[in-house]
Amino acid sequence: MNTRHRTVGWMPVAAVLTLVVVLLIAVGTGSLPGKAEGHPEDSGREVGKKVDVLPYYSKSGYDLTRLSPERIAEIAETLTPEQRRITQEAGTEAPFCGNLTDNLQPGIYVSVVGGLPLFKSTGKFISKSGWASFFEPFDPDHIIEREDGTHGMARVEILDARSGAHLGHVFDDGPPPTGKRYCVNSAALHFVPEGEELPPESRPVALETAYFAGGCFWGIEDKLAKIEGVVEAESGYQGGEADAPDYRLVCSGTSGHAETVRVVFDSNRVSYWKLLGAFFSMHDPTTANRQGPDVGSQYRSAIFTTSTEQADAARTFIRDLETSGRFGDRPIVTKVEDAPEFYAAEEYHQDYYVRRGGSCGY
CATH class of the missing domain: 3.30.1060.10 (Peptide methionine sulphoxide reductase MsrA)
Incomplete structure (x- = not known):
């Protein structure tokens, strides 16, 4: 994904060409987080977080036990081809095309694979990068960060901690107080507006x-x-x-x-x-x-x-x-x-x- 912000309005030709090149590189990245070797439990590629294979819970009370490959495949069958490409094949949607990129309505963003809450509207900002951007997650335990060296670039990929679904990448050019920019594909998210009941899979454990x-x-x-x-x-x-x-x-x-x-x-x-x-x-x-x-x-x-x-x-x-x-x-x-x-x-x-x-x- 594009690691820089851009200003609103017209874009110079050079900037357009740069954006196209970055997009071509980003689309269709090769890791497969839905498979066993790409799940967050592949600790050799994780950044600063250990994930246990036994049942475990986030600080906000969510069960983060890994979904079985069979359950992930079952959920994937209910997704659109674009959602499957992004979440299961680490794809990237075209910039400024995601339906949640500029959404500022109050609510919660959950994973389309399993429903784990990932971000809140209070942590969202408009970065002008072309993708939905957040400066902090719903709960740090809900996001897995791992090194991504595909295409000769050193990046940090972010994944849903419950399913291993690819979400996007995180960069160090975000606003205060975290300085982070979680750059996320809209197709990997489902938005639940404030006041609407969360589905059962998106609720904390009682x-x-x-x-x-x-x-x-x-x-x-x-x-x-x-x-x-x-x-x-x-x-x-x-x-x-x-x-x-x-x-x-x-x-x-x-x-x-x-x-x-x-x-x-x-x-x-x-x-x-x-x-x-x-x-x-x-x-x-x-x-x-x-x-x-x-x-x-x-x-x-x-x-x-x-x-x-x-x-x-x-x-x-x-x-x-x-x-x-x-x-x-x-x-x-x-x-x-x-x-x-x-x-x-x-x-x-x-x-x-x-x-x-x-x-x-x-």
């Missing part, structure tokens, strides 16, 4: 939140974060009286807070019941105010629930666990309470084992 306290939060967080369907696990403090507690206050045992892990999860991929099972396998629920060498009320076993359904499930799980004989005659002391305010722990507590290595010994 996430739930759960809270578990079972000793040192480093180990609980580390293990819960690795469960498929868990979007986020965060260490913090809960169930005490002091406002905005810090680690020193909680460790003193005077604030009444328990070291707790907040878990955000996709109930379509992991059930609350499964999280309960994992939680009870991670600690000893029969020791009051203690886990191994860690002693104090901050290390108590507790489940803080966010709904009646969670509370009923937690109490049922505990009853089943007690009758199972797993812990012999020792009673389970885990408390089930309505979730009070959660205070995130200091940054150095987050992802402790990921950053420092090791794991919880329980």
Whole structure:
């Protein structure tokens, strides 16, 4: 695509010839992002982003799990020949011909392959380059950037993170505050005007939140974060009286807070019941105010629930666990309470084992 802006009005002959040459080079670029070797998971060509092949989620709550080749082929059959050429064969539409190039109507731009939201109207500007231009994406996680050395040019290609569909390229000649220009083919986008309901595939996942306290939060967080369907696990403090507690206050045992892990999860991929099972396998629920060498009320076993359904499930799980004989005659002391305010722990507590290595010994 053209990497320069041009002014409105007449164009000198030299400028026209330059534009034609650039267009001929850009049209029909060779990479095939719809195929396995061209999907964003081809990390050898990515720029500054790692993509996991397992289910994963964006910060804005979207499921970015890779669409299967069969699903992509199915969607491609519903597209126009031009949309297929651009998204599946890394083609480029003619400049100033895209139906969204100059669109400034409020709304959201989603991928024509899978419906992932890619850009907002608030991030769009008229660049005069001939293609739809944006200075920031809907969510950085929704865009894959990878090096593109085709036709002897050093460019950065952008693709839909869910399907690998080709969108266009990104350049460093955009406006503040990002200085970026995401140069996008209109044919790769579907525009949803503000006020119009987003289709199901363009909506964020309906996430739930759960809270578990079972000793040192480093180990609980580390293990819960690795469960498929868990979007986020965060260490913090809960169930005490002091406002905005810090680690020193909680460790003193005077604030009444328990070291707790907040878990955000996709109930379509992991059930609350499964999280309960994992939680009870991670600690000893029969020791009051203690886990191994860690002693104090901050290390108590507790489940803080966010709904009646969670509370009923937690109490049922505990009853089943007690009758199972797993812990012999020792009673389970885990408390089930309505979730009070959660205070995130200091940054150095987050992802402790990921950053420092090791794991919880329980």
